Amino acid sequence: MNALEWRVAFSLSAVYAVRMLGLFMILPVFALYAQTLPNSTELLAGIAIGIYGLTQAIFQIPLGIASDRIGRKPVIIGGLCVFALGSILAALAQSIEMIIVGRTLQGMGAIAAATMALAADLTREENRARVMAFIGMTIGLSFMAAIILGPIIYTQAGMAGIFWFTFGLAITGILLVGWVVPTPLHIRSHRDAGIVSGYLLKALKNKALLRMNAGVFALHLIMTANFLVIPTLFIQQLDLPTLEHWKVYLPVFLVAFIGSIPLIIVAEKRHKIKPMLLAAITLLVLAEILLALGYEERYWLLIAFSLFFLGFNFLEAIQPSLVAKYSAVETKGTAMGIYNSTQFLGIFVGGLVGGWVNQQWQAAGVFWLSAVVAATWLLITLKLPTPAFYTSRVVRFEHAVSDWETMYQTLQKVRGIYEIAIVTEEQVAYLKVDKKELDEQGLRAILEAAA
Incomplete structure (x- = not known):
């Protein structure tokens, strides 16, 4: 890649990173904080965590299409401004209802599709996949960093501190887009990286892609639901104060990240992607059953949590590759846009349904719900055709x-x-x-x- 493409890769990855950090830092601590708010319930806590996923799912595709007409940077900067406004409202909120409003606004700043299209505008076709892979890796690392940093910032500055930190990240993103990210000379429609409205129906009719969308929906539903109860269990079962939760997250994420690398290589290089996919989903089912049966024992809790994230990391990495393999060559960008929107919808439903189940049946109910969702996903995935490795x-x-x-x-x-x-x-x-x-x-x- 040339110097411009490296600049695009690093700067847009940084924009993604600051936004992902801002969205996910509350995930490992909000269930604890919600207990201190007046009129808060487990259901409202789940909605507050997941509501941004609903507005992300609603606005991502329209904003991606709009960026073809009015420009990438105006859409991205506008989205980051809305994200910053939502962060301010959440930071100043004194009730869980106002936090829900703030998180709703955060999600309305849905810039993922426009950012990917900007990356495509600024890179040559032969190097575009590398830039996209670089950005994708940054997203995964940002998620892990957010889970580790969230409890530390929460302990030092409270939930308001996390939201003010998120506001600062949004401003950083705006500055990056305005002064560091290059401005494209021409805006083009990129069928391999952007969303084309004319291809939405074609992508939605692809049965293999529908199964993949169901999969990412299930994966993020389970992840969000689990984090409604996991932080409390770390305190109750591990006797671990919030500030020290990183001592669990960091080694688990490192082991899961390193452990998933050889699995990805086997899946891609040896063309074993479908059996590896089925094995990883099965691992999720077993991890959730183990959590449901053994979460009151610290060692079983840690083992099951580690198994979950090993499967989660592998699935997060391999599923976008499968979407590209199953989509028609000209609908790849549109298929990925629908896939990403479904992922965010899964986060919302995970918060909503997981919160309600937690309110009714506590942690065991959440884990059994997750096990059922994962088992259903496994049945759906069994009928996936064997992909071609093109x-x-x-x-x-x-x-x-x-x-x-x-x-x-x-x-x-x-x-x-x-x-x-x-x-x-x-x-x-x-x-x-x-x-x-x-x-x-x-x-x-x-x-x-x-x-």
């Missing part, structure tokens, strides 16, 4: 092509190209290729002839 490739023609039909037929004859979608008005061909089989010289010759 790589997306975007080819841009710098000069007008006189006969696109002939070009399509010519590309079909290149060894290793298995799917082609040509967008004539953009002078772009979206390809799915087998990297091991692809005739690079033949493809290069076609492009040189077209030029």
Whole structure:
């Protein structure tokens, strides 16, 4: 990658990081804080944690499409301003109802799709996947950092301190977008990275993608529901004050992160992604059953929590790869937009339903709910087709092509190209290729002839 693309990768990753930190730092502590608020219940605590997921799911796709028309940076900066406003309201709130309002506003600043589209505007097609992977890795690390930092900041500055810190992160994000992130010369519609409204129905009709959407919904429902009870259990069963919860989170996350790497390599390099996916979901089912039966014993609690996050880390990493494999070559960006929206919807339902179950049946009920959701997900996933291990490739023609039909037929004859979608008005061909089989010289010759 060139210097501009590295700058894009680092700066947009930083924008994502500050926002993810702000959203997730309350996750490991809010259930504890809610107990100190007047009129608070477990249900309202769950809603406060998850409500931002609802507004994220509602606004992400419309704002992504809007960024094609009014520009990426105005949408991103506007979203961060709304996020900052929500953080201020939550920081000043004296009741759980006002915190819910603040969290609702935080979610309305849904900038994920617009940020990915900006990354696509600023990178060349051959390096776009690397930049997206870099950003994706940052998102995962930010989540882990948020879970570790949340209890520390909460102990030192209270819940208001977390929200003020979140406000500062939002301002940092605005400054990054305004003065560090490059401004694209041209805004284009990127079918491999952005959302195209005309492809929404096509992506929603893909049965394999619907199963993947159900999976990410279930995964984040379970994660959110679990964090409604886990912090309290760490205090009750481990006799661990809130400030020291990082002593559990840090080693568990490190082991889960390192442990998931060889699993991902086996899944991708040895084409074992579906059986590994099923194994990871099964691990979640077992972890939740173990939590339900043994959460009152500290060692079983720690073992089950560690198993959960090993499965969670692997699934978080591998599922977007499967979405890309199951989607048509030209609908990849739209499919990912729907997938991300479903993920946020799962967070909302996890907070809502998990909070209600916690109010009725306490921690055991939450873990049994999670086990049932994970088992249902496993049954849905059994019918997933075996994916093809192709790589997306975007080819841009710098000069007008006189006969696109002939070009399509010519590309079909290149060894290793298995799917082609040509967008004539953009002078772009979206390809799915087998990297091991692809005739690079033949493809290069076609492009040189077209030029």
